[in-house]
Amino acid sequence: MRRFAALYDRLDRTNSTNDKVAAIVAYLAAAPAADAAWAVFFLSGERLPAPVKVREMTEWACDVCGVDAATFEVCYEEVGDRAETLALLLEAAPGRRDEGTWDPPLREVVELVVGLRSQDPAAQRAALTARWAQLALRELFVLNKVITGGFRVGVSKRLLVRALSQWSGIDTAVLFHRMMGAPIDSEARFRGLFDADSTDADRARPYPFFLASPVEGEVATLGEVADWQAEWKWDGIRGQLVARGGEVSLWSRGEELVTDSFPDIAGAAVGLPDGVVLDGEILAWRDGAPLPFASLQRRLGRKRVGKKTLADYPCTFLCYDLLEEGGADLRAAPLRARRARLEATAALVGFPVSEVVVAESWGALARLREQSRGRGVEGMMLKRLDSPYRTGRVRGDWWKWKVDPLELDAVLVYAQPGHGRRAGLHTDYTFAVWSEGELVPVAKAYTGLDNAEIRELDTWIRRNTTDKFGPVRQVAAEHVFELHFDSAQRSTRHKSGVALRFPRIARWRREREPQSANRLDDVLAMVGEPSGD
Amino acid sequence: MTTDVLTPAAGGLACPAGDFVVDPLTATTTSVVTHAHADHARAVADVVHCSAEGAAVTRRRLGDAVKIIAHEWGERFQLGDAAVSLHPAGHIRGSAQVRVEVDGVTWVVSGDYKREEDPTCTPFEVVPCDVFVTEATFALPIYRWPSTAQVVEEIWSWWQANAAAGKCSMLFCYALGKAQRVLAGLRAHTDRSVFVHGAVSPLTEAYRDEGIQMLPTAPVGKERRSFAGELVVAPPSASRSTWMRRFGAVQTGFASGWMRVRGRRRGRGWDRGFVLSDHADWPGIVETVAATGARRVLAYHGRADLLVAYLRDRGVDAAPLAGSTGSRSMEED
Numbered sequence A: 001m002r003r004f005a006a007l008y009d010r011l012d013r014t015n016s017t018n019d020k021v022a023a024i025v026a027y028l029a030a031a032p033a034a035d036a037a038w039a040v041f042f043l044s045g046e047r048l049p050a051p052v053k054v055r056e057m058t059e060w061a062c063d064v065c066g067v068d069a070a071t072f073e074v075c076y077e078e079v080g081d082r083a084e085t086l087a088l089l090l091e092a093a094p095g096r097r098d099e100g101t102w103d104p105p106l107r108e109v110v111e112l113v114v115g116l117r118s119q120d121p122a123a124q125r126a127a128l129t130a131r132w133a134q135l136a137l138r139e140l141f142v143l144n145k146v147i148t149g150g151f152r153v154g155v156s157k158r159l160l161v162r163a164l165s166q167w168s169g170i171d172t173a174v175l176f177h178r179m180m181g182a183p184i185d186s187e188a189r190f191r192g193l194f195d196a197d198s199t200d201a202d203r204a205r206p207y208p209f210f211l212a213s214p215v216e217g218e219v220a221t222l223g224e225v226a227d228w229q230a231e232w233k234w235d236g237i238r239g240q241l242v243a244r245g246g247e248v249s250l251w252s253r254g255e256e257l258v259t260d261s262f263p264d265i266a267g268a269a270v271g272l273p274d275g276v277v278l279d280g281e282i283l284a285w286r287d288g289a290p291l292p293f294a295s296l297q298r299r300l301g302r303k304r305v306g307k308k309t310l311a312d313y314p315c316t317f318l319c320y321d322l323l324e325e326g327g328a329d330l331r332a333a334p335l336r337a338r339r340a341r342l343e344a345t346a347a348l349v350g351f352p353v354s355e356v357v358v359a360e361s362w363g364a365l366a367r368l369r370e371q372s373r374g375r376g377v378e379g380m381m382l383k384r385l386d387s388p389y390r391t392g393r394v395r396g397d398w399w400k401w402k403v404d405p406l407e408l409d410a411v412l413v414y415a416q417p418g419h420g421r422r423a424g425l426h427t428d429y430t431f432a433v434w435s436e437g438e439l440v441p442v443a444k445a446y447t448g449l450d451n452a453e454i455r456e457l458d459t460w461i462r463r464n465t466t467d468k469f470g471p472v473r474q475v476a477a478e479h480v481f482e483l484h485f486d487s488a489q490r491s492t493r494h495k496s497g498v499a500l501r502f503p504r505i506a507r508w509r510r511e512r513e514p515q516s517a518n519r520l521d522d523v524l525a526m527v528g529e530p531s532g533d
Numbered sequence B: 001m002t003t004d005v006l007t008p009a010a011g012g013l014a015c016p017a018g019d020f021v022v023d024p025l026t027a028t029t030t031s032v033v034t035h036a037h038a039d040h041a042r043a044v045a046d047v048v049h050c051s052a053e054g055a056a057v058t059r060r061r062l063g064d065a066v067k068i069i070a071h072e073w074g075e076r077f078q079l080g081d082a083a084v085s086l087h088p089a090g091h092i093r094g095s096a097q098v099r100v101e102v103d104g105v106t107w108v109v110s111g112d113y114k115r116e117e118d119p120t121c122t123p124f125e126v127v128p129c130d131v132f133v134t135e136a137t138f139a140l141p142i143y144r145w146p147s148t149a150q151v152v153e154e155i156w157s158w159w160q161a162n163a164a165a166g167k168c169s170m171l172f173c174y175a176l177g178k179a180q181r182v183l184a185g186l187r188a189h190t191d192r193s194v195f196v197h198g199a200v201s202p203l204t205e206a207y208r209d210e211g212i213q214m215l216p217t218a219p220v221g222k223e224r225r226s227f228a229g230e231l232v233v234a235p236p237s238a239s240r241s242t243w244m245r246r247f248g249a250v251q252t253g254f255a256s257g258w259m260r261v262r263g264r265r266r267g268r269g270w271d272r273g274f275v276l277s278d279h280a281d282w283p284g285i286v287e288t289v290a291a292t293g294a295r296r297v298l299a300y301h302g303r304a305d306l307l308v309a310y311l312r313d314r315g316v317d318a319a320p321l322a323g324s325t326g327s328r329s330m331e332e333d
Ligand SMILES: [Zn+2]
Pocket: B035, B037, B040, B091, B112
């Protein structure tokens, strides 16, 4: 338990992904498999079924410490985490003599906690009270967390898989697949992760993604428009849907298995014939049109998606390409051939297929592209009709042709220092627009100025601070900046009532007076109908 | 009903019978200053009484224009109708409790205090009194401090581990008191030199002048050099300044009682928190209050509510000190 508590502490202390991976690898190398299994269980966000009533456990701990309910509440408010509050109170309780005398394997802690379920409250209380007396602070915290659940320590499934892979030498895709389904709640399940025979996981394995590069210069230089397939560029999550051996796996471009987050897509895909792999975009989608990206985010990272979430944020898989059919790898075939077969396959399960945008000329295509924002897309994709499905970001055959962003003139109102290399320089800016004679913040932006401008602005900010809130400086409303952003959405969380997506600084408009900045009405008018270059 | 010996005024505690204010923040004639931290010592009085042990740092803080009268521990001096004496509080060098006796009634103002070991100052002395005015910065039962030796050893191992990884160890802490306490404690492990920020350097020299034994220190200075493997001690405010840029690969740590709570450490983005406080923890406050034998307890400087309820439950006449400000800045410990 001490070893796991130390791992938790180390993970908690660093924000570096590499450090976290290294900490987990070191733990795996040292811990017995029976313990490591439970470490993986907790780090992957699993929890044991509630063994005791949290309210009762809180009462028992408070009794041990001689603390009343009101005092606990004040402490809980200060700490923000129940398991930690109880650990701090227990450790600070008077008359502790046996602290640090119990260091069982993590497996035994789990057994203790699971065993509590079948006991009556008096026995539960006695068991916990005895153990609490024997644990030091970090271990108290771990025991309480094992009971209450929720070891949030910034370890994503992807990071965990990376560590497991680094330690075992087993491919991450294989591990991702094996981490699916039943949680790692036994030594046997843990050992099964590292089985050298990967036939099971190979069945679910996606192909490496083919990624497009941004168009440079004029599209006319790409040759005949007739040699190209143009499609809309959607703002979702690029994915591959793998249907083999009666099993469906949905992978995101980060090579992460996300099947559990999208039961609607996976459910529909069950109707696919065996041996099919589709490339496409996971999109929040209703009535044949995309929902804002924020809707899609509601679905990500969830292990179980409830009925309400499914109904509120329905998702679909918009098909781009067919990579495998009847178990045969089609990637070497030209796009035009793959596309012809894609439509028939997608139709079997009712998935939409990315529309091909047809135009007589590059000029006509460019005019169609101007509809992008109105359609809720980021621009166009250009794919050479005779291109194979390549691996990685290979230039030449697939291009993304994004539309220019929306624009806005806004006034700098707050600034605060950045981090790391730019520590000390004010590089995090807040911008506002006018509403009824007042400046209302609408966007924060960090990038877009060059170093000389950042330094100049920093000096100005320091001399023109009108108020300070911690590290945040309010500055005189003098400077106007042109901001670019991808879209505007209604938001109840922002005072302005609007949230800008990907705002960035385009230029410092020194010639402009602050009064000439945009009004909030202008911004609200851009909501929903984000169109026009 | 008798009037109180001390009542909140001028940002501190005024004694009408003696015509002075303890730790005033606004203009006054005569003051008694508990210690040289900025929230207690301001150059607002014509005459300042302080402890002899704290005279040098108080002088440094208040400047030469102020008239300072220093008193030995326990030495009685008369201010108007009040008999006053100063007693060690163990918070930082020279930190004092103020004992005030008027018409046979004794009040003691704790100032900031701690009960933990600290080689840089005289340890806390329990002063029996009728009314005890106690600070309450960490007056929640979740606050209990590990031993100083243990925390100093943690700092030492952290420094060693960072050095092994070729990184600079940047330890943030209060420039007056905490920094010197750490520098003194680390002598148990090493005699290596430590780099100090410009705000820490003069105070450390002032401590050294008084014979406090600490690790050798060197100012960070302007010239370019590698700080890999070195320990640097700086005030927390430096973490947001351009000053940080010269150190290359850095691990940051913060030494403060606030670091006992995980969220506080994470919220500020410190790589490492060390639970080292110059204030009393919950058991320290509770034990001290009992030891003074005070029949009435007033809590100030922090969160008084819980302490007051706790003491009342145990039959002590306790109250928050009316009108006192509850300063709870993280940088203050
Ligand atoms: Zn102080």
